[in-house]
Amino acid sequence: MSTAAAISTPDSPGGIAVIRISGEDALKVAAKVFRPFGKDDVMSMKGYTCAFGIAHDGDERLDDCVLTVFRSPHSYTGEDVCEISCHGGIYVTRRILRTILKNGAEPAGPGEFTKRAFLNGKLDLTQAEAVMDIISAKGERELKMAEELRQGAAFKVAKKCSEKLLGMLAGLAAWADYPDEDIPEVQPENLLSGLEEVRGSLRKLIAGYDSGRLIREGIPTVIAGKPNVGKSTLFNYLAGCERSIVTDIAGTTRDVIEETVRLGDIVLRLSDTAGIRETDDVIEGIGVGIAERMIDSAELVIAMFDGSRELSDEDIRLINNINNKNSIAVINKTDKEQLLDVSRLNKKFTKCVYMSAKDGSGIDKLTAAIEDIFHLNELSLNSASVTNERQKQCVDSALSSINAAIDSLKGGELLDAVNVLIDDAESYLLSLTGERITEAVVDEVFSKFCVGK
Numbered sequence: 001m002s003t004a005a006a007i008s009t010p011d012s013p014g015g016i017a018v019i020r021i022s023g024e025d026a027l028k029v030a031a032k033v034f035r036p037f038g039k040d041d042v043m044s045m046k047g048y049t050c051a052f053g054i055a056h057d058g059d060e061r062l063d064d065c066v067l068t069v070f071r072s073p074h075s076y077t078g079e080d081v082c083e084i085s086c087h088g089g090i091y092v093t094r095r096i097l098r099t100i101l102k103n104g105a106e107p108a109g110p111g112e113f114t115k116r117a118f119l120n121g122k123l124d125l126t127q128a129e130a131v132m133d134i135i136s137a138k139g140e141r142e143l144k145m146a147e148e149l150r151q152g153a154a155f156k157v158a159k160k161c162s163e164k165l166l167g168m169l170a171g172l173a174a175w176a177d178y179p180d181e182d183i184p185e186v187q188p189e190n191l192l193s194g195l196e197e198v199r200g201s202l203r204k205l206i207a208g209y210d211s212g213r214l215i216r217e218g219i220p221t222v223i224a225g226k227p228n229v230g231k232s233t234l235f236n237y238l239a240g241c242e243r244s245i246v247t248d249i250a251g252t253t254r255d256v257i258e259e260t261v262r263l264g265d266i267v268l269r270l271s272d273t274a275g276i277r278e279t280d281d282v283i284e285g286i287g288v289g290i291a292e293r294m295i296d297s298a299e300l301v302i303a304m305f306d307g308s309r310e311l312s313d314e315d316i317r318l319i320n321n322i323n324n325k326n327s328i329a330v331i332n333k334t335d336k337e338q339l340l341d342v343s344r345l346n347k348k349f350t351k352c353v354y355m356s357a358k359d360g361s362g363i364d365k366l367t368a369a370i371e372d373i374f375h376l377n378e379l380s381l382n383s384a385s386v387t388n389e390r391q392k393q394c395v396d397s398a399l400s401s402i403n404a405a406i407d408s409l410k411g412g413e414l415l416d417a418v419n420v421l422i423d424d425a426e427s428y429l430l431s432l433t434g435e436r437i438t439e440a441v442v443d444e445v446f447s448k449f450c451v452g453k
């Protein structure tokens with residue numbers, strides 16, 4: 001493989017930037033660009049050591065730098081790796097990279113270093129994907145899940161299941177191929193119990209996926225309610241800035257504004273809508289139509305009601321629109337005299353929360369209600385779980401084959417048929433870990449990475 005180089009730190013000014021070089025000629029290339037102070041020379045540097053010196057382009061001095069050397073196989077990629085830490089200016093960093101490329105390295109593609117780590121057997125595919133999860137983690141829960149994956153939690157479960165299936169396949173093959181030998185007959189009930197065990201492990205692997213996905217990607221949420229109920233005020237409180245227009249004139253929030261907000265450890269992908277109501281106003285009408293469609297597609301509806309007023313027809317229309325949705329009724333304006341009869345809300349909504357959007361009081365109750373609805377507190381962060389759609393699909397497919405194999409066994413079908421299904425399941429698990437996978441899938445996985453990782 002060629003020697004590749006890229007800037008591994010963000011493309012913006014900072015205290016320090018790191019340029020990584022990986023491959024057979026990493027030290028040779030680094031030696032042409034970096035001159036250590038003192039009598040060290042790059043080629044004789046040991047792994048896990050660093051040297052202070054200058055980066056230069058021929059006679060031109062570029063910057064004072066630190067060079068860190070990792071020797072194969074004890075590096076991130078498994079190859080020889082040199083990392084040059086320079087001052088974190090955009091120009092100086094790019095200039096050093098250009099000099100490195102001029103001296104024999106090739107530009108690294110997206111995720112090139114992690115891809116090399118995968119191809120060199122340092123990581124399985126789920127662990128490689130976890131690196132990206134760690135980089136994009138926005139909170140404690142996401143980080144914990146990503147770290148579990150990177151430590152190989154899902155890989156270990158998949159590997160154990162795959163070995164078990166392989167054992168069954170070997171037993172079936174030996175029995176079928178050497179009927180004259182003294183090989184014990186494969187007992188369907190043994191196969192059945194083995195398959196059921198594998199099924200249990202795989203089901204656990206995807207059990208937390210949906211909650212995990214909501215934590216990672218945020219919960220698509222709509223704040224709905226009649227005009228003037230306090231939607232924009234709540235939205236602005238959550239978003240922490242004045243993004244939508246808050247006024248006393250009913251119907252001023254006409255369009256849909258979207259914002260990702262953080263409520264404790266929960267991320268909400270929040271839409272502030274025009275509210276639900278009958279209207280003749282054309283512009284307002286557009287917003288109202290969107291609002292109804294958004295309620296349909298949201299995973300969570302925060303339906304707001306004005307606690308200081310009696311229930312109106314518009315409120316009732318909103319209540320009737322919430323069909324089998326995860327929904328929270330927020331009874332707003334608790335700082336005012338309360339006139340709302342909440343019995344109807346209690347019957348319809350999963351949760352009712354009292355708050356004052358103006359000063360944010362009651363917001364902790366809203367957080368708790370969301371955690372409850374989506375079982376976020378029950379999500380075990382220390383258990384193995386898949387974290388992306390590719391991984392989920394591999395496990396789902398393996399499970400379908402295992403279910404079919406179990407049904408075949410129970411239906412008394414020939415073991416040949418069962419054999420094919422177990423083989424399929426095994427194949428899907430090998431795709432999950434990347435042990436049997438096409439180049440196109442590998443390229444697809446790493447194309448989502450940033451350059452330099």
Ligand code: GDP
Nearest residue numbers: 227228229230231232233246247333356357358
């Ligand atoms: P929207 O039309 O539903 O988006 O409502 P707004 O957020 O524009 O709020 C309408 C009016 O209600 C504004 O004058 C807000 O300041 C006021 N308001 C919002 N929340 C509260 C609250 O908790 N208490 C009180 N007293 N007024 C509020």
